[in-house]
Amino acid sequence: MYYALYLITLLSKYMAKEIYQNNAPHTLNNDLFHEIGISSARCYQCGKCSAGCPMAEDMNYTPNTVMRIIQAEDRQMDLELLSSESIWLCASCEMCISRCPMQIDIPKIMDYLRQKSLQERLQDKAANKSIIPFHQSFLDMIRYTGRSYEVGLVLDFKLRSKKIMQDVDLVPKMLSHGKLPFLPDGIKGKKNIQAIFKRTLRKK
Amino acid sequence: MEKIIGFYPGCSLEGTAREYNESVFSLAKLFNIKLEPVPDWNCCGATAAHNISKKLSLSLPARILSQAETAGMKSLLVPCAACYNRLMVTQHELFENEELKSEVEEIMGMGLNSPIRVLNVIQFIQEYIYPGLQEKLSSPFGKKVACYYGCLLIRPHDVLNFDRTEDPQTMDEAMKMIGAESIDWPFKTECCGAGFSVSRTDLVAKLSGKIIKDACDRGAEAIIVACPMCHSNLDMRRNTIDRLLGYKTEIPVLYITQAIGLACGLSVKQTGIQRHIVRVDWQRLNSCLPEKMIKEEEDIHG
Structure with a gap:
């Protein structure tokens, strides 16, 4: 008798968990809380982050709007946020967190949104032509040589973004001031660096 | 007596910011301090790494810290503000979170035992330049x-x-x-x-x-x-x-x-x-x- 009751309780517990898991809304708010442990509910929309943000005037979604969208738990809005240019315009200057009265780590949230946007291939078109290729050129430079070299980096970026003529006027001055070293062989621990890249970034 | 401290130049100081490197070394020499570069250092990953992947942005600076630790460095001068920030953030995140630390150690195949004192250029000036500054001015x-x-x-x-x-x-x-x-x-x-x-x-x-x-x-x-x-x-x-x-x-x-x-x-x-x-x-x-x-x-x- 007791045994049967025990079984029923166990079963109902299991089912409740199953039902919860299937119905738990798959929103940015939930993901954010479970993956990096930041609760968006702590934001009370004072707007200090956006007031101090140097990029706010160029953003569609200013930092406090980003927080509001996450709080709203609306899948459609989440997708719009992930495919916005705003998240890529964040310069990671950390002004927002230093002024936030609740000390919400908005730069960390922005990092998370950018990584999520790449994972789900939702990157904004404009960012995909300028900011993202620059990051990729930068990382590729490290992947193959262990360090970043401005000459190679800028050349690689020019090819990716197809802005060949950009900054050409700076070259003679930079050369005469000894600011453009030649391409190097790379560091000794190149293999180690490549292994780090292999384990952290899956090649697309 | 000559003082020796660890030194992490970072990529910019080898390229567009050569004058920063030159001035740091000249100043250190003037005050009888020897700057010992981290052996076989790599790039800290800067903004690009933490925009694209969290694990990568922690592993790259962790390798630098591990290299410095192996070389027996107690304090490390990092003149570049971006590198300084990445090294400090990495050290903070890893030594607060044991699980993350062992994961990063596995990714880079190297160990980290204790935090190193990472100095930015102003802290370096306060600690090593201020004492003899009035004499040399x-x-x-x-x-x-x-x-x-x-x-x-x-x-x-x-x-x-x-x-x-x-x-x-x-x-x-x-x-x-x-x-x-x-x-x-x-x-x-x-x-x-x-x-x-x-x-x-x-x-x-x-x-x-x-x-x-x-x-x-x-x-x-x-x-x-x-x-x-x-x-x-x-x-x-x-x-x-x-x-x-x-x-x-x-x-x-x-x-x-x-x-x-x-x-x-x-x-x-x-x-x-x-x-x-x-x-x-x-x-x-x-x-x-x-x-x-x-x-x-x-x-x-x-």
């Missing part, structure tokens, strides 16, 4: 300067625990010690546009333009920085900035080590001043004010 730097701290040297405060976030003072103190007058201005910690220098030059010109304009308007004769990224945006991008502002600005941008070096009698070549794109010519500085404003002033005063 030969030509006081009698200029009106605007100290520009930027973002990554002081934020996030919880991790770096260095100076005040809104109105930092450490650089101003150093400038006063070498005989300069530091102005009070609101752009001390505003962002210059940082890593968007190449990818979004328009945004960098806008943000850096505001900084340059305010420093000029307040009559500063030089901007003092401690970050290669701030320097390249304010110096190398000056043509674009001037085009945006609509007039030519001639205010030079100096690294803090260059200013101190000059005051201690180092030569232009030793401090690498000749490498700046905006020429450092103190006589011409009076024309720092925009032409339009000079004209207006002349009109007013007849």
Whole structure:
């Protein structure tokens, strides 16, 4: 008798968990809380982050709007946020967190949104032509040589973004001031660096 | 007796910020300090890494820390503000979270035992240069300067625990010690546009333009920085900035080590001043004010 009751309780517990898991809304708010442990509910929309943000005037979604969208738990809005240019315009200057009265780590949230946007291939078109290729050129430079070299980096970026003529006027001055070293062989621990890249970034 | 401390130059100091490297080494030599580079160091990953992957952004700096630890370094000087920030953040995240630390150790195939003391250039100056500074001061730097701290040297405060976030003072103190007058201005910690220098030059010109304009308007004769990224945006991008502002600005941008070096009698070549794109010519500085404003002033005063 007791045994049967025990079984029923166990079963109902299991089912409740199953039902919860299937119905738990798959929103940015939930993901954010479970993956990096930041609760968006702590934001009370004072707007200090956006007031101090140097990029706010160029953003569609200013930092406090980003927080509001996450709080709203609306899948459609989440997708719009992930495919916005705003998240890529964040310069990671950390002004927002230093002024936030609740000390919400908005730069960390922005990092998370950018990584999520790449994972789900939702990157904004404009960012995909300028900011993202620059990051990729930068990382590729490290992947193959262990360090970043401005000459190679800028050349690689020019090819990716197809802005060949950009900054050409700076070259003679930079050369005469000894600011453009030649391409190097790379560091000794190149293999180690490549292994780090292999384990952290899956090649697309 | 010669003091030895660990040194992590970072990629910029080997390229566009060569003068920063030169001035740090000249200054250290003058004060009898030996800077020992981290063996086989790699790039810290900068902004690109933490935008793309969290694990990567922790593993790259962790490798540097591990290399420094293996070489027996107790403290590590990191002149680049961005590298300093990445190393400090990584150290903070890993030593707070044992699980994450062992994961990162597995990714890089190296171990981390204890935190290293990571020093930014100002902490280095306070600790190693201040004690002998008054003796070595030969030509006081009698200029009106605007100290520009930027973002990554002081934020996030919880991790770096260095100076005040809104109105930092450490650089101003150093400038006063070498005989300069530091102005009070609101752009001390505003962002210059940082890593968007190449990818979004328009945004960098806008943000850096505001900084340059305010420093000029307040009559500063030089901007003092401690970050290669701030320097390249304010110096190398000056043509674009001037085009945006609509007039030519001639205010030079100096690294803090260059200013101190000059005051201690180092030569232009030793401090690498000749490498700046905006020429450092103190006589011409009076024309720092925009032409339009000079004209207006002349009109007013007849």
